[in-house]
Amino acid sequence: MIDLSCKYLGLGLRNPVIVGSSGLTSSIENLRTIEKMGAGAVVLKSIFEEQIKFESEQFLKSDNANMQSWQEAFQGIVSKTEFYYQEAFEYLTSYAKEHTLNQYLGLISEAKKAIGIPVIASINCSTQYDWQYFAKRIQESGADAIELNVYLLPSDFEKSGTENEKVYFDIIQEVRKFITIPFSLKIGYYFSSLAQTALKLSESGISGLTLFNRPYNPDIDIDTLQVSASNLFSKDSEYSHSLRWVALLSGKIKCDIAASTGIHNHTTVIKQLLAGADAVQLVSVFYKDHSVKSFLQRCN
Numbered sequence: 356m357i358d359l360s361c362k363y364l365g366l367g368l369r370n371p372v373i374v375g376s377s378g379l380t381s382s383i384e385n386l387r388t389i390e391k392m393g394a395g396a397v398v399l400k401s402i403f404e405e406q407i408k409f410e411s412e413q414f415l416k417s418d419n420a421n422m423q424s425w426q427e428a429f430q431g432i433v434s435k436t437e438f439y440y441q442e443a444f445e446y447l448t449s450y451a452k453e454h455t456l457n458q459y460l461g462l463i464s465e466a467k468k469a470i471g472i473p474v475i476a477s478i479n480c481s482t483q484y485d486w487q488y489f490a491k492r493i494q495e496s497g498a499d500a501i502e503l504n505v506y507l508l509p510s511d512f513e514k515s516g517t518e519n520e521k522v523y524f525d526i527i528q529e530v531r532k533f534i535t536i537p538f539s540l541k542i543g544y545y546f547s548s549l550a551q552t553a554l555k556l557s558e559s560g561i562s563g564l565t566l567f568n569r570p571y572n573p574d575i576d577i578d579t580l581q582v583s584a585s586n587l588f589s590k591d592s593e594y595s596h597s598l599r600w601v602a603l604l605s606g607k608i609k610c611d612i613a614a615s616t617g618i619h620n621h622t623t624v625i626k627q628l629l630a631g632a633d634a635v636q637l638v639s640v641f642y643k644d645h646s647v648k649s650f651l652q653r654c655n
């Protein structure tokens with residue numbers, strides 16, 4: 356048996372194949388299977404601060420949020436005659452945030468008990484405070500590392516490239532003040548000077564860069580004239596973009612690189628490693644190809 360062990364984010368991995376962040380990595384049962392089938396590490400499903408806020412807002416707008424239930428749930432905040440939406444929203448959001456975060460911390464500590472491969476948590480926050488707060492709590496719950504899932508679409512006409520890029524550095528600076536475990540940054544490719552930014556990011560305290568995130572993109576259904584979701588899963592031809600950037604950046608930047616997007620078979624895994632990736636992350640193939648077992652076996 357060839358020794359495929361490697362280091363990623365300073366963690367010892369038995370091989371560089373990581374199951375990336377998605378719904379598949381949010382249950383202990385799946386995590387056990389992932390370990391059993393030979394993955395080197397796992398990135399848990401992200402906890403999204405925006406999602407928590409959105410759900411709180413939806414709840415407030417829903418029929419569930421009738422006056423009586425509000426008065427019962429938020430005595431002292433909702434008066435008998437008035438409905439303080441903003442106050443109730445803030446209260447509900449902070450309650451929901453704590454609740455969701457605690458569930459996530461539970462997943463991490465359960466995962467650490469259930470599996471022996473490194474468990475990398477993943478967060479996506481929208482406020483400076485929560486980036487550091489979530490990261491600190493996640494470290495306390497025993498995660499081996501954290502992937503900061505920062506995806507910014509530079510679509511604001513008022514913001515320059517420098518302003519957009521500053522957001523990444525601010526987040527890193529904030530997080531590194533509060534945690535000692537390694538953390539990486541998962542980014543998209545919308546940068547005006549990707550090589551230089553990647554270099555600067557790699558010098559800012561992160562242990563790794565994940566290239567690249569692949570967000571859901573909108574589409575238009577021309578029959579219904581509705582906006583719809585497009586191509587939730589990647590195709591096996593989509594790896595070339597990350598392959599190019601892994602090759603361009605490896606050996607030049609000062610942190611590890613995990614290749615992500617479009618890695619669907621063992622030949623692509625090998626290509627990414629030859630290009631200089633320290634590890635690879637796979638997601639879509641596990642949704643599309645139900646023989647996850649055979650895939651991971653081929654990689655081992």
Ligand SMILES: Cc1cc2nc3c(=O)[nH]c(=O)nc-3n(C[C@H](O)[C@H](O)[C@H](O)COP(=O)(O)O)c2cc1C
Nearest residue numbers: 375376377378400401504569589616617637638639
């Ligand atoms: C159903 C689904 C859920 C995902 N959820 C997350 C997530 O919670 N956090 C994250 O960072 N990426 C998430 N992703 C993105 C994947 O981690 C990955 O970056 C992307 O799918 C590209 O890799 P692939 O080509 O192997 O699918 C998700 C992807 C899919 C398909």
